[in-house]
Amino acid sequence: xxxxxxxxxxxxxxxxxxxxxxxxxxxxxxxxxxxxxxxxxxxxxxxxxxxxxxxxxxxxxxxxxxxxxxxxxxxxxxxxxxxxxxxxxxxxxxxxxxxxxxxxxxxxxxxxxxxxxxxxxxxxxxxxxxxxxxxxxxxxxxxxxxxxxxxxxxxxxxxxxxxxxxxxxxxxxxxxxxxxxxxxxxxxxxxxxxxxxxxxxxxxxxxxxxxxxxxxxxxxxxxxxxxxxxxxxxxxxxxxxxxxxxxxxxxxxxxxxxxxxxxxxxxxxxxxxxxxxxxxxxxxxxxxxxxxxxxxxxxxxxxxxxxxxxxxxxxxxxxxxxxxxxxxxxxxxxxxxxxxxxxxxxxxxxxxxxxxxxxxxxxxxxxxxxxxxxxxxxxxxxxxxxxxxxxxxxxxxxxxxxxxxxxxxxxxxxxxxxxxxxx
RNA sequence: GGAGAGGUGACUGAGUGGUCGAAGGUGCUCGAUUGGAAAUCGAGUGUACGUGUUGAGCGUACCGAGGGUUCGAAUCCCUCCCUCUCCGCCA
Numbered sequence: 001x002x003x004x005x006x007x008x009x010x011x012x013x014x015x016x017x018x019x020x021x022x023x024x025x026x027x028x029x030x031x032x033x034x035x036x037x038x039x040x041x042x043x044x045x046x047x048x049x050x051x052x053x054x055x056x057x058x059x060x061x062x063x064x065x066x067x068x069x070x071x072x073x074x075x076x077x078x079x080x081x082x083x084x085x086x087x088x089x090x091x092x093x094x095x096x097x098x099x100x101x102x103x104x105x106x107x108x109x110x111x112x113x114x115x116x117x118x119x120x121x122x123x124x125x126x127x128x129x130x131x132x133x134x135x136x137x138x139x140x141x142x143x144x145x146x147x148x149x150x151x152x153x154x155x156x157x158x159x160x161x162x163x164x165x166x167x168x169x170x171x172x173x174x175x176x177x178x179x180x181x182x183x184x185x186x187x188x189x190x191x192x193x194x195x196x197x198x199x200x201x202x203x204x205x206x207x208x209x210x211x212x213x214x215x216x217x218x219x220x221x222x223x224x225x226x227x228x229x230x231x232x233x234x235x236x237x238x239x240x241x242x243x244x245x246x247x248x249x250x251x252x253x254x255x256x257x258x259x260x261x262x263x264x265x266x267x268x269x270x271x272x273x274x275x276x277x278x279x280x281x282x283x284x285x286x287x288x289x290x291x292x293x294x295x296x297x298x299x300x301x302x303x304x305x306x307x308x309x310x311x312x313x314x315x316x317x318x319x320x321x322x323x324x325x326x327x328x329x330x331x332x333x334x335x336x337x338x339x340x341x342x343x344x345x346x347x348x349x350x351x352x353x354x355x356x357x358x359x360x361x362x363x364x365x366x367x368x369x370x371x372x373x374x375x376x377x378x379x380x381x382x383x384x385x386x387x388x389x390x391x392x393x394x395x396x397x398x399x400x401x402x403x404x405x406x407x408x409x410x411x412x413x414x415x416x417x418x419x420x421x422x423x
Numbered sequence: 424g425g426a427g428a429g430g431u432g433a434c435u436g437a438g439u440g441g442u443c444g445a446a447g448g449u450g451c452u453c454g455a456u457u458g459g460a461a462a463u464c465g466a467g468u469g470u471a472c473g474u475g476u477u478g479a480g481c482g483u484a485c486c487g488a489g490g491g492u493u494c495g496a497a498u499c500c501c502u503c504c505c506u507c508u509c510c511g512c513c514a
Contacts, residue, residue, distance in 0.1 A: 038472095038473070038474095041472075041473055041474095041483080042473065042474075042482095044483080045472095045473065045474085045482055045483045045484090046482085046483095048482085048483060048484085049482060049483070051494075051495075052482095052483090052495085054494075054495090055441065055494065055495045056441070056442080056495090058441080058494060058495070059441040059442070059495080060441090060442090062441080063441085063442090068494080069494095071494070072494040072495095073494080074494080075494040075495080076493090076494055077494095078494085079493085079494065079495085243433095243470090245433085371451065371452070375469095375470085
């Protein structure tokens with residue numbers, strides 16, 4: 001959510017952001033509601049002041065035993081008018097707020113303007129895109145062959161787009177989670193959290209999943225709870241409606257959660273195997289920082305995610321998303337794609353974003369720079385560190401050996417009970 | 424799921440219809456005192472919105488949330504949420 005005063009003062013900047021992000025938002029409607037509302041506030045406040053003053057007089061008269069019926073009947077009418085104003089303002093506020101939630105964040109000046117992923121800009125590449133064997137097969141084949149992946153079982157249980165790991169496959173998943181969290185807590189200074197995997201409507205709205213993406217969320221109607229689409233939702237909301245005391249920021253968290261996404265409307269060949277699933281594991285990093293440092297923090301965030309892939313010796317590339325590919329709430333975002341030799345494709349395993357104060361304003365997350373100073377909104381950032389299934393794909397495909405087995409990356413072996421190869 | 428208790432400012436804790444944005448205490452900030460500190464004394468100490476010759480002032484709102492009663496609600500009524508205690512159930 002943007003500052004309404006900012007929108008009022010810089011409508012052209014906001015209009016450009018909406019266009020660059022290819023969003024549809026009724027800015028003019030918002031501005032006119034805002035103007036109408038402020039006019040009503042002035043009138044209603046005047047009436048309320050009159051009522052407050054007169055109420056005090058009525059109290060005095062009553063105390064002295066004098067007749068107060070004249071001001072009372074007059075105030076009865078004033079109150080009726082106030083009620084009318086309050087009702088009009090309430091409905092106007094609701095409409096205004098609904099529109100406010102549809103205004104996207106403004107891209108940072110360093111973000112390239114573009115229409116879709118074709119216009120994203122390559123920042124750097126790491127490692128050689130290759131495999132241990134000459135002609136690696138796709139992960140679903142090698143996984144089924146080795147008995148570590150049972151997709152038909154997952155389909156039987158929950159339908160297509162779900163995963164069932166077996167044996168060393170399941171251990172590999174668990175090892176990756178532990179490996180990533182350990183690196184981030186022990187070497188990168190993050191604090192581990194294990195949050196709820198469901199979130200309520202307020203939490204989902206605070207981070208920006210609602211109202212726009214409701215149809216992509218799994219929803220428990222009975223309790224009006226949503227399965228988390230990313231740890232970003234529960235972890236960002238840890239500090240919702242808080243003012244963090246001086247010295248508290250920067251706060252850095254890392255969390256493992258499963259992520260649930262309906263992926264409604266996603267069809268095509270990139271949905272094969274583990275590439276696009278409804279439930280996947282992810283280790284996510286989040287930061288709450290001072291505004292002045294947020295772009296430096298974004299760079300280290302990306303570096304922290306890259307460190308995971310470097311340890312696993314998986315080739316990857318980093319891209320800056322252009323305005324058209326940038327998500328609704330982000331001001332700037334880097335995507336990291338890992339190379340998967342079997343399917344011969346770059347797969348997105350991390351998205352590292354700076355939301356500036358967009359989520360913080362929406363969620364009421366502030367900090368006090370020093371004792372006695374005015375509270376300011378923090379800047380929030382988050383990035384995957386990293387998403388599991390596509391990392392598993394890369395391991396199954398890039399570490400495939402000529403005999404159809406899988407070599408375990410050195411960094412993972414301590415977490416795999418020393419297992420060096422799956423065969 | 425059943426029964427009960429409770430939600431007030433950074434914290435603690437008063438307040439059952441008007442003089443309450445809210446006593447007292449603690450903490451914090453500034454000042455006095457001191458060689459320095461403690462103690463003591465004095466002053467100050469929320470957020471949001473609006474208005475404004477723009478950060479002085481003024482106004483409005485906020486005592487878990489939302490409604491209602493009333494000229495007037497922290498105080499009375501209703502609904503919901505959350506916390507705690509006991510019982511039941513259970514990993």
